[in-house]
Amino acid sequence: MDNRLVLLLAAVVTNFGHLLASQNLNCARGYWGEDCKSRCSKGCTYIGCDKVTGSCFGCNSGYHGKHCDISCPAHCVCNRFNGNCTSCYNGWYGDLCNMPCHNNCSSCSKTTGVCSTCNYGWYGTHCSIPCSMGCNRNYCTKSTGYCSRCKVGWYGSNCEKQCPTNCHDGCHKTSGGCTYCNSGFWGSKCSIVCTTNCESCQKSDGTCLFCPNGFWGSNCSQTCSTNNCKKCDKNTGSCKTCNSGFWGPNCKYVCNKCRNEKCDRFTGVCETCPVGFAGEHCNITCDISNCSRWSCTKIQGFSCSDCKYGFWGTRCEKQCDTNHRCRYCSKNTGGCISCLSGYWGISCEKNCTKSCSSCNKYTGYCWNCKTGLWGNFCENNCTVNCICDRTTGICSSCVHGDWGKVCENKCNENCYSGCDKGTGKCSSCKAGFWGKFCKNKCLAGDRCQDCDNSNGICSKCVLGFWGSSCEKNCATNCAEGCNKKTGTCTSCAPGLSGLNCDIKCEDENCETCHRYPDSHSCIICKAGYWGQSCDIQCKSERCIECHMNEGRCTLCDDGFWGTPCHLRCNAGCKCCSVTSGTCSRQHYCLGTNDMRNTTVVLEQTNNTLNTVSFTLLGCSVAVLLVAIGIPCMIKRRSKQKAGAATSENQNVVQQSVSYTVDREGKARIEIPSFQAGVDNYTYETPETNKGFEEEDYADLLEADMVYENR
Known part of the structure; x- marks a missing residue:
């Protein structure tokens, strides 16, 4: 056996045994070591690493080495053990995959760089020749540039x-x-x-x-x-x-009156008719003015199934009568079936009695009588305060506030909506009373507004009180009373919050804020302010109210409009819409211009009065000098005629008065003294000059007042 094969088998057996031994360690996947706290290299595949040595069982693409912790060269898929590039990423070649393929190559030989496949639209050894523009989808063979299919409008081997x-x-x-x-x-x-x-x-x-x-x-x-x-x-x-x-x-x-001038080529029958015409050739006019129910179609033609009141005939073209007293007549014969209210007879030629609201067409008997009358012709009077049966005269009900067989008794004055005709029991009681006949006052007295009709226990207190017997006062700051059972305020006065309205809103310019303890933040700001804390003034002096969150004006002074109230309303328009400038009716205006004009008039009046006062003061001084001189002359002549006179002269003079009106509209009268060292007299009146016309006080300013000096 080949030595290399023996060595390979030995290595496999060793690694396999080592792997089995390492799996005896109970480490989680991705960890190794005696305490399993060491993390496998990030280059290891998801299988993990050896639990004893930490060597990876496999490397992720781009890494090599025992622990897969060495990066392969860029664009390279390398051998795990020696790091040599085994293949390159598309677009690169060379031993280290560091040389780019030709621009139009999608992939090339790792060793020579010769293109193996081209991008769409190119062919040749280095993909440098463009395919014919007629090739379908811009694709041709790499070696010859042959197109298998051409675009529409092109032909030839290469299109x-x-x-x-x-x-x-x-x-x-x-x-x-x-x-x-x-x-x-x-x-x-x-x-x-x-x-x-x-x-x-x-x-x-x-x-x-x-x-x-x-x-x-x-x-x-x-x-x-x-x-x-x-x-x-x-x-x-x-x-x-x-x-x-x-x-x-x-x-x-020619097609006859057909809608859109379309008809059958062989028969001339219209496809559809215009509104108001019927028949196959649309030659029938549908006059529906007197019809209450009709049909107007191309196939069925025109027909009236019901006529409006006062008309009859096949197409409701005839009037029921000439005296216009017939409400409805037979569509076929024209005979009157129903008369207008107030008439009767075959042709509705007779009048119902004046006491009838309407009567029978054939007998003239009244259908209904006016209140207080009965009989076939409503000729009889019912008992006083009685609404009686039309045919028998028996009292069926009483006029409001009466009861009894012939309505001879009065309901109790505390009954709210009348009483039972037979027993006199009240239907309901007025506020503050209870009982079958509403004779009893509610148990809680005047503080109770409504109580139970069977036991008198109070169910609703008068505004401002609470408790089972309405014995307690609502908190002073409650705006609309309080809960009868708990005393909690229904709503608070402006600027206050809390269950009993005893907590001031957090923000000074807040008119309404949240009532409950979790938040007292503002809901509505006082006029002229905005913002979450109502601490920002509206943008314009003419802006009376603005949006709490956005600050845009929602209410302008009379005569202005626009988001900042910077635009004037049209001439002759006292006030207008804040968003569109459309003129509003006068009762929607605030009246601020009238107030301003009144202020101007008051100021002008004050100025006028001041001018008049200074003029009169000058005149008064002149009159005073004359008044002092005349008594002296009289006194001198009296001494000459009567001798030595010791009696004290009494001098009567006319003295002018200074009359002014201050800025608050209070009248002010100043009387200068005749004698030196004596203070002037000043009188103030609480009356204001609001609404004064000049003629109202002109006489006062010019009149001379007589005082006596001793």
Whole structure:
């Protein structure tokens, strides 16, 4: 036996025994060593490695060595034991697979670099010659460039030639002969033109096969017999198809009112009729103005099965009567079947009694009487407060609030919706009362809004109270009362949260926030603010409210619109839509312009009053000087006439008053003193000048007031 074979068998037996021995170690796959903590090399295959030595049972592609921890050269599949490249990746060759194949090679010889296969579209030793552009899918043989199939329109061994121009759907690959010709041509290569007016001819001999519309004959040289014939028989010339809107053997008849002018060529029967027409030839007009139920079809024609009130006849073309009192009459005879309300008789010629709302057509007896009347003609009066039977006069029910056999009793005043006619028991009680006759007050007293009708126990408290007997007050900050059983607020006042609305919202500018303990974050910001914490002001002063998350304006001042309220509404438009600028009705406006105008008027009024006040002050000074001078003169003359007089003179003078209005609209009156050292007198009135007209206070400003000085 060959020594090499013996050595090989010995190595296999040794490795196999070593493998069996190593498997006695209970390591997980991918680990080895006495404590199984060592990881097999990443180059080992999924089988793993020897549990004792850590050597791999097999290497992954790209690695070699005992532990598969040595990388093969790039683009190389190498031998595990010696690292030599056994093959190269596609596109590379050489001992180390480090030389690229020719550009158009998909693979080449590892030793010589000669191309073994080419990319599509190339052939030759080094795949450097392009295939013919006529090759199907751009593929040809590597050695000769031969194409097995050509693209449509090409032929030849290498598909290098183009088919004749008028070939239809390609030509024969070897000869280039046309299989079919385009319309209007014939011959082996479709190079001969068909005769004039021939739409299509035989490829082999040029015999005409189809004529264009309006022509016939072996060479399509003859015209069809009539201008309305669209297509006629090639051999006989008889018309086969008419132009739209015509019919008959020679297409000389016109389709009558057919929809889209389409009818049967032989009978003239329309395919469909336009709306409002019926019959095979669509020559029947469907007048449905007096029909309540009708049929209008091409096959069945036009018919009315029911007429509208007031009409009769086959097509409801006749009126029931001339006095217009008949509601409905026989469709066939025209005889009146039903009268309009308020009439009776064979021809509805008689009037029902005035007390009838309607009466029998044949007897005149009333069907229904007005409230409080009975009898065949509603001629009798029911008992007071009684709604009685029309035929017997017996009281069947009472007017609301009464009861008894003849409705002689009054329901209790605390009954809410009347009472039983026989017993007087209330149907339901007004708020705060209970019992069969609603005579009892609810047990909880005035704080109870509704209570059980059978026991008086309160079921609903008056707003602001809670408890079994409504004895407890809801929390002060509850906006819409509280739960009767728990006292929990239904909703909170702005800026507050919590079950009892006793917790302030976290954000200062928050109007409504989450009520419950897990979160008091804001839901709605106060007007003019936005953001999660309501700490950002809206973008424009004209923006009254803006979107909490986006900041875009949702409510603008009157007269403006747009996301930042920067656009003016159209002239004459007091307020408009914030998104479209469309003018809104005046009752949707906020009235902010009116408030602003009022402020301007007040300021103008204040300015006017101030001007008037200064003018009057000057006049007052002049009058004061005159007033002081006159008494002196009088006093001097009195001394001359009466001698030494010791009595004290009393001087009466007219004094002007300064009248102004401050910024808050309060009236202010200032009276200057006559005597030195005496303070001026000032009077303030709580009245504002809101709504004042100038004439309301002009007299006050100009009037002189009389004071007495001693």
